[in-house]
Amino acid sequence: MGELARPRTSGLSSIIKAYDVRGVVPDEWDEHVARRIGAAFAEFVHAESGATAVVTAHDMRDSSVPLSRAFAEGVLSRGVDVVEAGLGSTDLLYFAAGSLDVPGAMFTASHNPAQYNGIKLCRAGAAPIGQDSGLVTIREWAEHDSYERVPTRTASIGQRDLLAEYAAHLRGLVDLSGIRPLRVVVDAGNGMGGHTVPVVLAGLPLDVVPMYFELDGSFPHHEANPLDPANLVDLQEAMRRERADIGLAFDGDADRVFVVDENGDPVSPSAITALVAVRELAKGRGTTVIHNLITSRAVPEIVREHGGEPVRTRVGHSFIKAEMARTDAVFGGEHSAHYYFRDFWRADTGMLAAMHVLAALGEQSRPLSELTAAYSRYAASGEINSTVADATGRTAAVRELFEGEGGTVDELDGLTVELADGSWFNLRASNTEPLLRLNVEAPDAARMVALRDRILEVVRA
Structure with a gap:
């Protein structure tokens, strides 16, 4: 050049x-x-x-x-x-x-x-x-x-x-050797999961069906971003075709993992956070679990029900890791499918989270959809992005509307409003783009859709 x-x-x-x-x-x-x-x-x-x-x-x-x-x-x-x-x-x-x-x-x-x-x-x-x-x-x-x-x-x-040492360390944290046989479809998205999955899961009672394991930085099949539902379509189709027990989709650098059940339906990262939190709490080596403010309200509820202490943080790995260090938390989870483990230097690892889910599934006889249903209590919108010219002004308009109706407001990270019926939403401005990111949760789907559409009408006015 x-x-x-x-x-x-x-x-x-x-x-x-x-x-x-x-x-x-x-x-x-x-x-x-x-x-x-x-x-x-x-x-x-x-x-x-x-x-x-x-x-x-x-x-x-x-x-x-x-x-x-x-x-x-x-x-x-x-x-x-x-x-x-x-x-x-x-x-x-x-x-x-x-x-x-x-x-x-x-x-x-x-x-x-x-x-x-x-x-x-x-x-x-x-x-x-x-x-x-x-x-x-x-x-x-x-x-x-x-x-x-x-x-x-x-x-x-x-x-x-260090690949063999990395694999041995993970296998020492989650023992999969005694689980029932599972058929697992893994979509590596031509990213680094195609390099690590074969070594970490080798020799275990898992029939792994590989998808896009060839390392290719041009991403010829789809973007390595499972947060976008469009990038899960191939995995969902394969799940139905292969009659598999579970599907795993890794992002490009394999620090995040998304889970799909036997019906091809995505399992929310909040449900995975709650499931893994329960497993970590059961070890009896700590009680604190970190969750960011966009995860489902089911997460702190379930953590408390299992004797844990939930701690709510801002979105982002530096905030999660800082709180984990301050509180000596055993585990942390985010809505974006980042999962953090004290036993892994408080760092995020999609592979270790996947192994926990495989263990939870393989240690009992129910299908994944039934296993995870207990951790999915509310209806969520997922993250919805809106391009806006004046993020500050649109956020202020939303705040004014819901404060006038008695909503409880906090500004830990963007605008979070809790409503009397148990619904809540968070509206955050992107750090890098002219976007507002909306997440809504409600006791049922009808209330979630109504609240979501009402907020978007103001945001996109």
């Missing part, structure tokens, strides 16, 4: 988001930018904790290897060693940062389309780095690319394959 076409590091604020680095390659960032971010990251973790090594991993996108290698060059330039874990899921990178006790960098754009790439950064022990906990400093240092410290050591780079 010519010098004049090179992305400007002075514009790093456009690609360094609230939780990670994310942007179009090469238009918004390239190897030159990655090298400078690598140097800034190495300097940051060395200044903060004296770190002398970092571990990297990357997904299957065409740009991931050159970007990760350029990042490594930047790290080495600051006298900090690099351990390359190679191909991996994001939770494999968290395993590496946790088990090796070094800071880490994962090269992935998760569920974003092929032209994107990004970096998820963490401290040693997989502790998060977000906008309020280091990303701003890393961005500023990368922009200036000037450091007072003179490295006193010559750094080195090496490779380490």
